[in-house]
Amino acid sequence: MSLKARFFSENFYNDIMFSGHVISANTAAAGNEAFRVGTGRRMSARNKWTPTALNLAAWIKVVCDRVRTANCIVMDRGHNLAGETIRLEVSDDNFTTKTEVFNTVVPTLVFPNNHLDQLPGVKTEEGAWAFKFTPTSGRYWRLFIDAMGAGLKPEIVGLYLGLSYEPDYHLDLPFEDESGESFYNDVMSDTAWVASTRAASRRAGPIGLRLSSKDEYEKARYHIKKLFMEERRLMWIFFNQQEAERAVLARHNRGEYSFNVREGWHFRQSSFSWFEHEPALS
Secondary structure, eight states, rough: OOOOOOOEEOTOOOTTTTTTTTTEEEEETTTTOOGGGGGGOOOOSSSOOOOSSSSSOOOEEEEEEEEEEEEEEEEEETOOOOTOOOEEEEESSSHHHHHHHEEEEOSSSSSSSTTTTTTTTOOOSSSSSEEEEEEEEEEEEEEEOOOTTTTOOOSOOOEEEEEOOOOOOOSSOOOOOOEEEEOOOEEOOOTTTTEEEOOEEEEEEEEEEEEEEEEHHHHHHIIIIIIIIIOOOEEEEOOOSSSGGGOOOEEEOOOOOOOOTTTTTTSSSSEEEEEEEOOOOO
């Protein structure tokens, strides 16, 4: 696998992005319906799917409006599946017959594995889990979770499944994956003593992207320009797929955006900025 970035904005479990999709689960507790995994809200106490029964196998399913291809999955932070066995299944006949896309135990540690395309997937530094798999097509998809043990049942705050995009070239320099912003208010007394509110921070920064061809622009036009910039969908950014633990869930900064042709490069290029969506409270 190369050191290239990967951008992931598409989500079959978001029924606003895909209004023809139907999201369901084997059971769901009151107030924790299946559709909540696709809303992008990251507060686990208020927004999650969880079934009703303890210590039983469970699944959460999406029926797509047509056959769709996926190659990436992310479970956002706040899930309780570390150390548990999960599998992704796909079908064209509502699981009368099915294909197992992968079967794995969700890692409990950030290391030793941090390669996005290697099982058991990657635990990010903030607790999400991500995996890039071989492109697979189907209309019916479900994530299946084995029974977890006495007194336990799965909880999933955010579930992202869809097609991701890998640029042909590395991101432009300067390359930043650790930049950010801090926020607080100061009040200064007449003796120059300063009182501050609680500090908060979020990751943020620029991305420069050069495309290799007209064909690549069609991919970037959909994943980045349409979904991320124009529709302002959430996007998982993997700056380096061999250091996928540093992934961030981002929004596009409001303002101008472009994919233009400039002197010195034959194809389109873009420079845009992003900021972290709902950073974890410290």
